[in-house]
Amino acid sequence: MYISHLVTLNLDTSKCVGCGLCKIVCPHRVFEMEDKKAKIMKKESCIECGACMSNCPVGAIDVKAGVGCAQAIFNGGSCNC
Amino acid sequence: MVETYSGCKPDIQLSEIMQRPETAYDLDWIEHLIEGYTELEGFKIPIISRKMNMKDYLGSLMVRIGIHRMDYHFPPGLYLIGEQRSDLPVIVSCNYKLTLDALRTALMGTGYWLLILDTKGVNVWCAAGKGTFGTEELIFQLTKWRIKELLNVKSVILPQLGASRMTPHIIRKLTGLHVEYGPVRADDLDAFLNNNRVASEASRTVMFPWKERLVLTPVEFMMNVRYLLPIYLFMIFWNYINFGFQLEFVQPLFQTLPWLLMMFTGAVLFPLMLPLLPTKPFSTKGMILGLPMVIFVFAYSEWFCLGGNILQWLSWSVAYLLYVGYLALNFTGSTTFTCLSGVDFEVGHFKKVMKYGGIASACMMALSLFL
Numbered sequence: 001m002y003i004s005h006l007v008t009l010n011l012d013t014s015k016c017v018g019c020g021l022c023k024i025v026c027p028h029r030v031f032e033m034e035d036k037k038a039k040i041m042k043k044e045s046c047i048e049c050g051a052c053m054s055n056c057p058v059g060a061i062d063v064k065a066g067v068g069c070a071q072a073i074f075n076g077g078s079c080n081c
Numbered sequence: 082m083v084e085t086y087s088g089c090k091p092d093i094q095l096s097e098i099m100q101r102p103e104t105a106y107d108l109d110w111i112e113h114l115i116e117g118y119t120e121l122e123g124f125k126i127p128i129i130s131r132k133m134n135m136k137d138y139l140g141s142l143m144v145r146i147g148i149h150r151m152d153y154h155f156p157p158g159l160y161l162i163g164e165q166r167s168d169l170p171v172i173v174s175c176n177y178k179l180t181l182d183a184l185r186t187a188l189m190g191t192g193y194w195l196l197i198l199d200t201k202g203v204n205v206w207c208a209a210g211k212g213t214f215g216t217e218e219l220i221f222q223l224t225k226w227r228i229k230e231l232l233n234v235k236s237v238i239l240p241q242l243g244a245s246r247m248t249p250h251i252i253r254k255l256t257g258l259h260v261e262y263g264p265v266r267a268d269d270l271d272a273f274l275n276n277n278r279v280a281s282e283a284s285r286t287v288m289f290p291w292k293e294r295l296v297l298t299p300v301e302f303m304m305n306v307r308y309l310l311p312i313y314l315f316m317i318f319w320n321y322i323n324f325g326f327q328l329e330f331v332q333p334l335f336q337t338l339p340w341l342l343m344m345f346t347g348a349v350l351f352p353l354m355l356p357l358l359p360t361k362p363f364s365t366k367g368m369i370l371g372l373p374m375v376i377f378v379f380a381y382s383e384w385f386c387l388g389g390n391i392l393q394w395l396s397w398s399v400a401y402l403l404y405v406g407y408l409a410l411n412f413t414g415s416t417t418f419t420c421l422s423g424v425d426f427e428v429g430h431f432k433k434v435m436k437y438g439g440i441a442s443a444c445m446m447a448l449s450l451f452l
Contacts, residue, residue, distance in 0.1 A: 002419050003361050003423030006426055021249065029285065029286055047421075048420040048422060051247075054086075054088055054244065054247055066210070067414070067421065068413055069419075070413045070428050071414050
């Protein structure tokens with residue numbers, strides 16, 4: 001959909017406790033639960049919002065999360081709205 | 082440097098959170114929304130109407146065209162919608178009035194508590210990205226209003242798009258309350274509540290249909306219209322240099338029209354046609370859309386008083402395309418599917434395109450004035 005080959009999303013399955021929060025909060029349904037563990041199914045749809053990382057109780061998910069907004073990047077990191 | 086988020090401090094203390102300063106908001110301008118008050122253990126809680134009136138519609142229209150867009154807010158705190166009962170759900174939201182209007186008109190059930198966080202008048206998703214709709218603000222409001230004791234609830238319901246800065250285990254640790262995530266859209270909230278608080282896959286998926294893109298176009302256009310005056314002044318200067326040092330004011334008006342056309346292309350046409358445009362980067366999509374507009378301008382160059390110098394046409398063409406590409410790239414902040422890494426990559430490349438394209442355009446224009 002977008003320039004998604006650079007998505008920084010990573011899941012450490014060994015830490016995952018299967019709470020399912022990452023699946024619930026993801027706006028683009030990137031995660032599914034398989035054998036009581038989370039699994040990344042659609043990495044290309046990830047928008048790096050960080051909802052999965054923030055909600056994971058055990059720190060199993062890592063992503064360089066932020067706002068995918070060109071204006072914010074032109075302004076040096078923060079948008080004006 | 083790109084601002085990234087790595088998570089809420091795991092050892093954050095309640096006392097730190099409760100020291101945060103509060104912003105004072107004026108309640109008077111939303112008096113028309115308040116149907117009455119209910120009292121609960123000494124707290125006087127406003128009851129919010131579910132109806133929209135002319136003031137609300139007018140306010141929404143103004144915000145959609147960019148007027149008062151940054152201060153369309155109301156006081157955070159606890160509100161009631163409908164009838165007070167002992168088992169009402171607690172819905173958490175932001176203090177952007179457009180969101181409140183969507184929420185209060187969508188909720189058709191008997192009653193709801195509404196806990197509004199102070200997001201400085203910004204919608205849930207943008208506020209979550211900025212951190213204002215986040216763990217600390219939620220804990221602050223839950224503690225300030227003693228939600229667990231006052232309302233005798235075990236959980237609160239958050240909008241799904243507010244999840245990106247929420248850390249449920251810290252919220253539970255410091256407030257004793259569980260977080261449940263409702264659906265993406267307010268319209269699906271009643272269905273969620275009536276289905277044992279289980280949301281369907283469709284209601285958890287963010288879409289970006291043409292109607293949602295369309296409502297963004299007025300503000301995108303209005304935010305750029307202010308540049309027409311400096312562009313017009315520049316065209317007066319260019320016209321003076323290019324056409325025998327004669328000060329003219331009417332021709333430059335027509336020479337400004339192509340810029341207005343490119344502004345419309347980048348701010349209105351581009352959002353509407355977004356899924357149909359080839360390539361993935363927004364800037365190249367924009368430039369592709371701008372190309373037929375540029376061809377149109379020079380096919381009818383006499384309408385726009387641009388003269389017949391081919392080198393100048395090339396120079397303007399590059400400038401017009403860069404402008405449309407820039408406007409298109411700016412739309413990444415309004416979409417629901419661009420990732421930070423991708424936008425960062427694209428901005429890095431387009432900055433170089435703008436730099437070298439700008440230099441090429443300026444050189445061609447300078448050369449044309451001497452040939």
